[in-house]
Amino acid sequence: MSFLVNLLLGLLFGIGLVVSGMSDPAKVLNFLDLFGSWDPSLALVIGSAVLITFLGYRLVLKRDAPIVGGTFHLPARKDIDARVLTGPAIFGVGWGLGGFCPGPALTALGLGATGTLAFLPAMIVGMWIAHLLARANPRPRTI
Amino acid sequence: MTEFTPIASLLGGAMIGLSAVLLMLWEGRIAGISGIAGGLLPPYRDNAFPSRFGFVIGLMAAPLLLMYFTGAEITQTVSSNVPLMIAAGLLVGFGSIYGNGCTSGHGVCGLSRLSGRSMVATATFMAAAFVTVFLVRHVI
Numbered sequence: 684m685s686f687l688v689n690l691l692l693g694l695l696f697g698i699g700l701v702v703s704g705m706s707d708p709a710k711v712l713n714f715l716d717l718f719g720s721w722d723p724s725l726a727l728v729i730g731s732a733v734l735i736t737f738l739g740y741r742l743v744l745k746r747d748a749p750i751v752g753g754t755f756h757l758p759a760r761k762d763i764d765a766r767v768l769t770g771p772a773i774f775g776v777g778w779g780l781g782g783f784c785p786g787p788a789l790t791a792l793g794l795g796a797t798g799t800l801a802f803l804p805a806m807i808v809g810m811w812i813a814h815l816l817a818r819a820n821p822r823p824r825t826i
Numbered sequence: 827m828t829e830f831t832p833i834a835s836l837l838g839g840a841m842i843g844l845s846a847v848l849l850m851l852w853e854g855r856i857a858g859i860s861g862i863a864g865g866l867l868p869p870y871r872d873n874a875f876p877s878r879f880g881f882v883i884g885l886m887a888a889p890l891l892l893m894y895f896t897g898a899e900i901t902q903t904v905s906s907n908v909p910l911m912i913a914a915g916l917l918v919g920f921g922s923i924y925g926n927g928c929t930s931g932h933g934v935c936g937l938s939r940l941s942g943r944s945m946v947a948t949a950t951f952m953a954a955a956f957v958t959v960f961l962v963r964h965v966i
Contacts, residue, residue: 686880688852693884694891696845696857696930701889701900703831703838709903710828715959722828727835728842729933735843736938740850749854756855757939758926763946770925771932771947775954777917780910780962784929785922786859788915789885791902798904802915809919810864817923818869 685751697790703728706790708782708798715779770813777809846935853877858931859885860922921951 697706704710705728714725749755778784783791783802791799846857855874862878865871889900905911922928925947927936932951936944 685853685874686876689849689877689880690884690887692845692849692852692857693881694888695841695848695884696859696881697885697888698892699838699841699845700885701838701892702841703835704828705838706889706900707828707902708905712959713828715955716963717956718960719963720827722830724828724831724835727832728839729929729937731836731839732843732846732934733937735840736846736934739843739847740938743847743851746851749850750852752853754854755850758856758936758941758943761942763943767925767943767947768950770921770923771951772921772925772954773917774921774925774928775951776958777914777919777921778929778951779955779958781905781914781918783904783914784859784918785863786885786928786930788918789859789863789882790888791904792886793890794900794902796902796904797906797908798911801908801911802904802918805912805915806919807863807867809916809921810860810923811867811919813920813923814864814867 696786699732700787700790706787708787711778711784711787712782715782842930842934843938846930846938849881856931856935857881858927858935860919860928861926861931864919864923925951 700706704724710722710724713720713722744755781798781802785806788799788802788806792803849855849857862881865874865878866882892898893900927944927947932944932947937948
């Protein structure tokens with residue numbers, strides 16, 4: 684059942700990425716190009732998503748528990764450690780080079796562009812290396 | 827050159843937000859794509875594999891179903907520079923897991939929870955990406 688619900692939610696998320704144009708690296712890179720052909724679309728996508736999520740979370744988190752699973756799995760850490768700076772800095776460089784972050788890259792698989800087929804396996808290898816490092820040096824779960 | 831698309835951006839963003847809210851309502855999890863995709867890789871720390879697998883399949887199916895049912899053409903310009911895209915993929919994969927989140931986990935869900943860590947993370951990856959694109963397009 685959770686598989687099916689998640690499949691539908693992944694579909695909704697993915698359609699959101701495609702409808703908003705965020706599955707197109709050219710649109711993302713143009714947002715990141717402040718001094719060139721700037722396209723502000725990405726700011727509106729994040730703003731709209733944050734507004735809905737902010738309001739929705741306030742309603743949902745009033746409940747004692749989610750529908751299944753018993754508890755809400757919310758990140759507990761509040762401290763700013765080195766990894767919450769170095770990780771995003773490394774991620775940001777890759778995002779600026781390719782125009783893909785993980786969600787749009789996954790939606791792009793079926794469209795089969797050469798760059799996507801190069802990017803995705805490399806992304807999985809990169810994730811796995813960091814995942815194994817985290818396992819060797821345990822911390823609360825990734826959000 | 828891409829066109830500024832405010833209505834489509836707000837609509838698509840709302841769908842992304844709705845998906846994140848419903849995932850929290852359903853099983854109490856953050857809709858962070860790097861966490862969801864990274865959680866498919868062993869070793870496993872919990873038993874949420876079927877959920878994560880379902881979410882990723884849904885993401886991958888989205889453009890195909892959209893094209894099939896609406897006949898819409900999905901425009902996409904991806905660099906075909908293979909070494910560049912491999913390097914980008916390694917950095918995105920490593921950095922998003924090492925920093926506990928990406929555009930969705932920190933950028934959408936974290937900011938919505940007013941998490942200080944996510945605000946720092948989002949400001950950092952945005953700054954790194956702005957600088958990278960500036961260097962690639964205007965300096966190198």
